[in-house]
Amino acid sequence: MQDIAAQLHAWHTTGRPFAVATVVRASGSAPRGPGAALAVDAYGEAVGSISGGCVESAVYESCQEALASGTPVLEHFGYSDEDAFAVGLTCGGSLDVFVHPVVPGTSPGLDAAVRLVSSGVPVAVARVVDGPPALLGRTLTVTPDASYGALPHPVVAETRAMLAAGRTGLLPVGDATVFVESYVPPPRLLIFGAMDFAAALARIGRFLGYRVTVCDARPVFATRRRFPDADEIVVDWPHRYLDAEAPRLDARTAVCVLTHDAKFDLPLLERALRLPLAYVGALGSRRTHHDRLTHLREAGLTTAELSRLHSPIGLDLGARTPEETAVSIAAELVAHTRGGTCLPLTTTRGPIHHEQA
Numbered sequence: 001m002q003d004i005a006a007q008l009h010a011w012h013t014t015g016r017p018f019a020v021a022t023v024v025r026a027s028g029s030a031p032r033g034p035g036a037a038l039a040v041d042a043y044g045e046a047v048g049s050i051s052g053g054c055v056e057s058a059v060y061e062s063c064q065e066a067l068a069s070g071t072p073v074l075e076h077f078g079y080s081d082e083d084a085f086a087v088g089l090t091c092g093g094s095l096d097v098f099v100h101p102v103v104p105g106t107s108p109g110l111d112a113a114v115r116l117v118s119s120g121v122p123v124a125v126a127r128v129v130d131g132p133p134a135l136l137g138r139t140l141t142v143t144p145d146a147s148y149g150a151l152p153h154p155v156v157a158e159t160r161a162m163l164a165a166g167r168t169g170l171l172p173v174g175d176a177t178v179f180v181e182s183y184v185p186p187p188r189l190l191i192f193g194a195m196d197f198a199a200a201l202a203r204i205g206r207f208l209g210y211r212v213t214v215c216d217a218r219p220v221f222a223t224r225r226r227f228p229d230a231d232e233i234v235v236d237w238p239h240r241y242l243d244a245e246a247p248r249l250d251a252r253t254a255v256c257v258l259t260h261d262a263k264f265d266l267p268l269l270e271r272a273l274r275l276p277l278a279y280v281g282a283l284g285s286r287r288t289h290h291d292r293l294t295h296l297r298e299a300g301l302t303t304a305e306l307s308r309l310h311s312p313i314g315l316d317l318g319a320r321t322p323e324e325t326a327v328s329i330a331a332e333l334v335a336h337t338r339g340g341t342c343l344p345l346t347t348t349r350g351p352i353h354h355e356q357a
Helices: 003-015 054-067 109-117 153-165 196-207 239-247 263-274 286-298 322-337
Strands: 018-029 037-041 046-048 071-076 094-102 123-130 140-141 146-148 167-175 176-183 188-192 211-214 232-235 254-257 279-282
Touching: 003 018, 003 046, 003 153, 003 279, 018 054, 018 176, 018 254, 018 322, 037 054, 046 054, 046 123, 054 071, 054 094, 071 263, 094 109, 094 123, 094 146, 109 140, 109 146, 123 153, 123 167, 140 153, 153 167, 188 196, 196 211, 211 239, 239 263, 263 279, 263 286, 279 322
Parallel strands: 188 211, 188 254, 211 232, 254 279
Antiparallel strands: 018 037, 018 094, 037 046, 071 094, 123 140, 123 176, 140 146, 167 176
16 A cells, blocks of 8 residues: 555545555465555546556456445455456466445544555554454554554554564454554665665665665765765765664665675674674675685674675676676575575476565
8 A cells, every 4th residue: 555655645635535455365376465555536546556457457346336335345366266367367376355445534543544654654554354344444553652543452562563573464353354554664775885886786776665875984985976876875984884773773674795895894794694684795706705704703703693694695697797786686685585596487386476584
């Protein structure tokens, strides 16, 4: 829903009713995961997507029916259904889609959801998507320090815990099922070393949805003109900046060390590998990597901590240019985050889409 939050907020502000169709469960090779949303307003305008085109027409009709009836509904689309070809979901996956009509001003939880999801503050939206008809569609919206709407107290606590972890998923509550969507600030990508490889990586990192920081101790290189795609440019010693930022980093943060200079690399890696980060990678040759490991062991890092280091950084794509190297690094980062094998799909079996690691 975050992708279409601005449009939903605009409709809501003008008092225009609309229906939101949200993927709450996906399996197999379904094209979009939980949280993907499509919305249709009272005039028939549609925004968003839940399947990349497969079942959009059927879901569009469900939204119009929900708007007319005022009743939420949980729809199932799967390749084993008799009408699989009619709705177009022939990719071998299945989707559960919750269609929820929204009338501005009638639900404190929904009103808060539409207002807050587009605000940039951390927020989680919990909706009853299956269970007793009287509860279906009931919505709770929580932030770290407030809640809007009414659901049992345990749901408030569980939803806030999922928000803290940045998790989206289904939550069983008695004889009902609640779908919790967490909207948190984008994950961070910290790139150390203001050089051409960093500029290319900043560009692709932003494309992947990261908040990108480029840090270098040399002010002549760490400039906005050289890194137009970075969200933030910092002139500081890398290890000192990491120390200052440590309280604000989380398990979604990726660190890429491209400085290729021991006086910068070693104190930085010594700290980064001891933090609960998602990914730590370092540029350099195999010989450089071997020397780094020796120094880091002497600094007291454990075998488990050293095993978290991706070095030489990136996948073996035969990359040479900065842009090719950035693709190599980004591919490894995606594979590590999503649990990919890094093998060609033609050589693997099983689901194409992996559960998030």
